[in-house]
Amino acid sequence: MENLIEIKGVTHAYKTPNGLLPVLDDLNVTVPEGEFAAVVGPSGCGKSTLTRLVAGLMKPDEGEVWLHGELVKSPRKTVGMAFQNPVLLEWRTILDNVILPLEIVAPSMPRADRIARAEELLELVGLAGFEDKRPSELSGGMRQRASLCRSIVHKPDVLIMDEPFGALDAFTREDLWQTMHKLRAQEPFTAVLITHDLRESVYLGDQVIVLSGRPATTQYVLDVHYPMEDGERKLDGLYSPECAEMLATLRDQIKIAQGRVPAAAGAA
Amino acid sequence: MKTVQKIAVPMIAIGLFVAFWEFIVWFNGWPNYVMASPSDLPAAYSKFWNLFLSGSWQTLWRTVAGLGLAVFFGTLLGMIMGFSRVARDGLYPLLVGFNAIPKATLVPVLALLFIGEHNFNTVLMAFLISFFPIAVSVGIGLSTLEPEYRDILASLGASRFTIFRKIALPKTLPEFFGALKVSVTLAFIGTNLVEIISPHGKGLGALFLSGQTNSNYPLMFAVLIALAVLGILLYYCVVALERIFAGWAERPHQ
Structure with a gap:
């Protein structure tokens, strides 16, 4: 399969009043088309910078980001973004919030087609019947569902998510994980998910990329072999021995990234 | 029930205020050249009703014109300060300094600058006194826009103007109307300042x-009450506009 996202030797530093703050150091990430990459790492290690680079919202000091065989120099219409904060527009209905990207990407698309597309997604995430509600009338989990719909309404190649489930309670989060799998089955995007939750990374990811502490570099890549049941990932699978082993590996890698365990000891 | 309550409660409050005023004048035995009581006012209104009508119209249109200018230039200034850090740093001290000047001192300045242009001077003063809250609130609203709001459209390659029109502008509307409510009453003060002093x-x-x-003295108090009524009238016009354009900001009652 073609590699849809290729991050090659990206190095980046922010200018601060106290001099340069290096956040990324020779970062390399490849995500094949249709795959789901989960990125984990210690707090403040530059994960959000990574999302902005892939989205083309900023350029790296060194290195290159390629999407679909094209060098990313500026924002592209084929990217969708979702954040921890659902950032829905309070003055629009849920339906009009979901439609928003289409107004930019496909200005000539007839409104009826936009509505049909948005309704299809809202139905898929379980928000049918809430089209005319305002964001303030919805719960946090429902708002995040609407936000996910908005991020893929224009059929992006790449879906970039920066801790979209981070602010939700544990049960709502698990519901949304399952919704995410439903969306993946239906929509052809390649995904990058930034997360702090190792179980989330294993449940959703095809590969889990562990970043080192700041400045972040690719420390470890785990290929996820999730125990399948009836051809799908069930939540119960998280309590299987296979998952326990993967989670233990990731835990150890995070400890190394946090600098609590020397690299050699962790590898042993 | 709800609409009855919405009208009845403020009416009762006004009634209580008028009764208290009448009582305190009667209790102290003040003659109406010290302090007029509400019962003196109807006579003043009926005697000078035509002057009240034409005066109210003069005051009202010049206030609204000044307020309109304040909305336009205040929003423009706010936009400049909201988008550019340099402009914000440069303009803030100037604006704060200007706002601190007692506007009464500007009346003779304006009168000399634009001799005889009474209408123009009055509108200008209403504008000068009322644009500041609008500029500040629009500026703050725009500069505190969370970056994620920008990013959802910026990541699709939307232009700055599109982001402004679709997100920044509607998002600052509640702050804008909050400031406009302050500016309405300020604009009245500006208009009357010129009308009284010049x-x-x-x-x-x-x-x-x-x-x-x-x-x-009853006439003077009658004018003050007429001004208050005009102020309330214009204020509720702004509230009505706010309902239409920023009604979404009001949370549904539980």
């Missing part, structure tokens, strides 16, 4: 002044 003025301010020269 000779041969027009409007309710001039009527107040003539009440003063003729020692007609």
Whole structure:
């Protein structure tokens, strides 16, 4: 399969009043088309910078980001973004919030087609019947569902998510994980998910990329072999021995990234 | 029930206030050249009703015109300060300094600058006194826009203007209307300042002044009440506009 996202030797530093703050150091990430990459790492290690680079919202000091065989120099219409904060527009209905990207990407698309597309997604995430509600009338989990719909309404190649489930309670989060799998089955995007939750990374990811502490570099890549049941990932699978082993590996890698365990000891 | 309550409660409050005013004048035995009581006012209104009508109209249109200018230039200034850090750093001290100047001191300045242009001076003063809250609130609203709001459209390659029109502008509307409510009453103060201070003025301010020269104290109080009524009227016009354009900001009652 073609590699849809290729991050090659990206190095980046922010200018601060106290001099340069290096956040990324020779970062390399490849995500094949249709795959789901989960990125984990210690707090403040530059994960959000990574999302902005892939989205083309900023350029790296060194290195290159390629999407679909094209060098990313500026924002592209084929990217969708979702954040921890659902950032829905309070003055629009849920339906009009979901439609928003289409107004930019496909200005000539007839409104009826936009509505049909948005309704299809809202139905898929379980928000049918809430089209005319305002964001303030919805719960946090429902708002995040609407936000996910908005991020893929224009059929992006790449879906970039920066801790979209981070602010939700544990049960709502698990519901949304399952919704995410439903969306993946239906929509052809390649995904990058930034997360702090190792179980989330294993449940959703095809590969889990562990970043080192700041400045972040690719420390470890785990290929996820999730125990399948009836051809799908069930939540119960998280309590299987296979998952326990993967989670233990990731835990150890995070400890190394946090600098609590020397690299050699962790590898042993 | 709800609409009855919405109208009845403020009416009762006004009624109580008027009763208290009447009582305190009666209790202290003040003659109406010290302090007029509400019962003195109807006579003043019926005697000078035509002056009240034309004066109110003069005051009202010049206030609204000044307020319109304040909305336009205040929003423009706010946009400049909201988008550019340099402009914000440069303009803030100037604006704060200007706002701290007692506007009464500007009346003679304006009168000399634009001799005889009474209408223009009055509108200008209403504008000068009322644009500041609008500029500040729009500026703060725009500069505190969370980056994620920008990013959802910026990541699709939307232009700055599109982001402004679709997100930043509607998002600052609640702050804008909050400031406009303050500016409405300020604009009245500006208009009346010129009407009272400048000779041969027009409007309710001039009527107040003539009440003063003729020692007609009930007339002076009647003018003040008329001003208050105009102020309430215009304020609720702004509230109505806010309902239409920023009604979404109001949370549904539980």
